[in-house]
Amino acid sequence: MHQQVHGHELIYFDSAASSQKPRAVVEALRNYYEHDNANVHRGLHTLSGRATDAYEHARRRVAEYIGAASPDEIIFTRGTTESINLVAQAWGEKFLREGDVILLTVMEHHSNLVPWQLLAERRGARLRFLPVRDDGTLDVDQLSPLLTPEVKIFAFTHISNSLGTINPVAELCAKARSVGALTLVDAAQSAGHMPLDVQELGCDFLAFSGHKMCGPTGIGALYGRAELLDCMPPWQGGGEMIVSVVLDKSTFKKPPHRFEAGTPNIAGAIGLAAAIDYIEEIGRSAIFEHDSRLAHYAADRLTELPGTRLFGPKQERGALVGFVMEAAHPHDLTTFADQYGLAMRGGHHCNQPLMRRFQVSGTTRASFYFYNTMEEIDRMIEILQRAVRFFSPKEARSSLGAGASAKAAVRPLS
């Protein structure tokens, strides 16, 4: 992480997209590839045994980490998106009927929207959406009228990746359960950032990605309650997931292996377990406290900048701030900031419906993790102040305080 970008010390404020990786995770991957690399489950040799042990150990670590009752409730996937697609296909194709309703919210990431659109199309089901209030919180008062008996599943995010809103998951799950609807929680932004226990939350499914919580890319997990996984059919066919195969028919393993066709991402799972170890050593409560302090500080300081509009709730904010500035479009702002070594993200953040809800084409997002500091936020504010001066018309710059000399040189081009 310690490196120069465009001649400036890197400030990485894009962990909501993908976090940086601790050395322990990189070492775990290396150790696996250098010493234990082999395919899992069927090999009878030593290395295959070690690889299998490490892979299944990783499953136990994930189960413990999120409070699952059993490791059999953990399916390794490529990430949150694949986890949600797995439920939409394996559960959806069997249990969703024409006229049934899938309840979502307006703040969902495309990964928790598009798989349901595709499923609804295939099954003749309908989508319904819980609205978002102006302050960026879910309009929970609207939940009861929306939660009719036709609702078969309620899928929603734990923490909004654009607004930073932390949703009241336990309350939402309890309400859904009271009408017999299942729940799926998108924990992509929460799993690495705060204590989380699926039994306390009372959800039926929970999806998250390794790479947003110090793990490698290409690995994630789906938690599913055992009774549900047991009655779900496979969603992909291949090796590893079968008991016996004859030419025209196969029988399938029990969960979780039923849902893991083909050679899995063994190294990824091992890396994810190492990431979990790393996070637990710091402590998720400590991480949450640290991230929240940064996010609140950033939100407070951003209000100092002229013409800045902040999104998301003032209280209870996840590890990010989304904002727009009158002076510059999010893409111009992020291009400008990058030249000072500041990595932020500008755009719709895979939240197009939410952007429309707030009538913006995109926002700039600064997202934080335990390795970020208050000083980096001060530096971000300085860079944004420069950006305001740079992008504002000359006549307006004089009112923006001292140092307003960031005049763009016109370079003659021949």
Place this chain on the structure above:
Amino acid sequence: MSPEIEELYQEVILDHSRRPRNFGELRDATVLVHGDNPACGDEIHLAVKFDADGGLEDIKFSGHGCAISQASASLMTMKLKGKSRTEVMEMLRAFHDLVTVDTSEATKTLGDLRAMQGVRKFPQRVKCAMLAWRAVQQAFEQGSGETTVSTEPT
């Protein structure tokens, strides 16, 4: 200030992005093109009026987007007004080279548009610069009526 940023956001670009020229509606337009860049939500509505010979008699645009896309559209409309179809297509090629090909010499005929040369150092921003040009290309292909164009083909 980094030289790349100064080269990307030259004063002429900032000026056109703040005060875009030929911005608004064209009542007697021959063709309307709605262009979008779904990757960032930028939109352009381009209105073109062709003359009897198929040349570009008048052109206006509206919409919203980053400084690069707005300035590119504004500078483009100024440059292309009154040009023949052949001249427009030549300009389109020259501009595309300007913002994408590292070795290309900026063609003198591009005039103020040469200020957009800094974009070539920022490959992620090429689509922003090209949005209006894709729209004008579409306008010529379509000939009349209303149509759409996107930087992300579906």
